[in-house]
Amino acid sequence: MGIDYHTHHDRCGHAEGCLEEYVRKALEIGLTQLGLSDHMPLIHIDPATYYPGMAMPMEELPAYVEECFLLKEKYKGQIDIRVGLEGDYIEGYEEEIERIVRSYPWDYVIGSVHFLGEWDISDHRQLDGWKTRDVNEVYKQYYDAVQKAAKTGLYDFIGHIDVIKRFGYQPNEDMTSLEKETLDVIKRQDLAIELNASGLRMPTKEMFPSRRMLEYCLTKGIPVTLGSDAHTPGRLAQYLDEAEALLKEIGFRELATFERRQRRMISF
Template sequence: MLIDYHTHHVRCGHASGELEEYVRRGIELGLAQLGLSDHMPLLHVDPATYLPGMAMSKEELPRYVEECILLKEKYKEQIDIRIGLEGDYIEGYETEIESIIQAYPWDYVIGSVHFLGEWDISDHRQLAGWERRDIYEVYEQYYDAVSKAARTGFYDFIGHIDVIKRFGYKPDRDPWKLEKAALDTVKEQGLAIELNASGLRMPCEEMFPSRRLLEYCYAQGIPLTIGSDCHQPERLAQYLDLAAEQLKEIGFNEIATFSARKRTLVAF
């Protein structure tokens, strides 16, 4: 059962390739399911101050969904397309986020934290944001936002739950207490998380989440899905063989899939 539930395309501004290119690549790779999951438009940043390629425009969102629906029908005999959204959690904008989620027929919505205020902690162009900050306090703020995202009820799974480590900034204390609290909230809310393989090509050189967090998920019965977080068609399913291998080593034998916001565990 080969799936990829985390993909991006040209509309988000920092990826390349049309949606149909990803679909054709998925067929070529023999994916059983392909999740199209581009970024939600930003709600809290004035478009006039966007850095180039920060997000899909609000005007493009309905066009994105329409194209996903058309491709799902066009290729239904060749690949099972699931229509998704990576819905940034922005504290204070819950009403606006909920309205977007309720407006479209998603198969799943990924809950991801990229922003602490207007600072995108995942953007290589904003590394100056780390300067003069206590790294542990940034981790505290980040994991608090992840827990709040999980409690909203908006999301089906949490994306790259420890992406805060992406650029290799490590606190002077073990952040396990913070990580565990976030995972405990995921468990309490009945959510899944993803094993996002893209960390292997990042400065942290480790998937999101770390093996320690995966082992805790297994012990607690937190379901996992997998995604490449690719931003180019040629990277579709990149490292997912390694992701699946690691899950098997830990003991997982099922992965979470989603349709019409309902989760199904399937053997892999």
């Protein structure tokens, strides 16, 4: 059983390859389930004046969903395609996010925090933002946003939950209690998280989340799914063998899958 629930495609402006190329690659490498999960359009900034290539234009969203479902039908019986969205959580824009989430028949919606205000903490072009901020305070603001995202009820799982570490900026305060507090919120909301393997190819050189967070998830009974965060077809399922091995080593025996916003656990 091979799954990959986090992928991006050329519509988002910073990935390569059309949706069908990902489907064909998934068939080639033997995935059983493929999640198509491009970025939600930007809603809190003007795309025309912001950094280019951040997300698909709003006018492309209906075409994205339509193409996903056409591919789901076209490849039925060959691979199980799940239609998803990485729905950025933007504090203060919950109603706008909800309209997008409720307007389409998603199989799942990933709750991810990239933006703190208008600053995208995951964008390599915006690293100067760290120079004028206290790293400890950024971490606290970030995890506060993740907790608020979880409480909205709009998402099925939280994506790359500690992506704040992506570029190697580390707090000098111990954030373990804050991490646990955030995971406790996720547990109370009956959400899953993803083990996003893409951190292995980034400056942090560690998956999202850390082993200590995964160990805490196991003790709390928080389900985990898998995602490569591929931005090219060639990176589909990249490092997911290592991710599965880590989960098994920690003690996980099941993975979360999603269909029509319902979670189902499968053995792996």
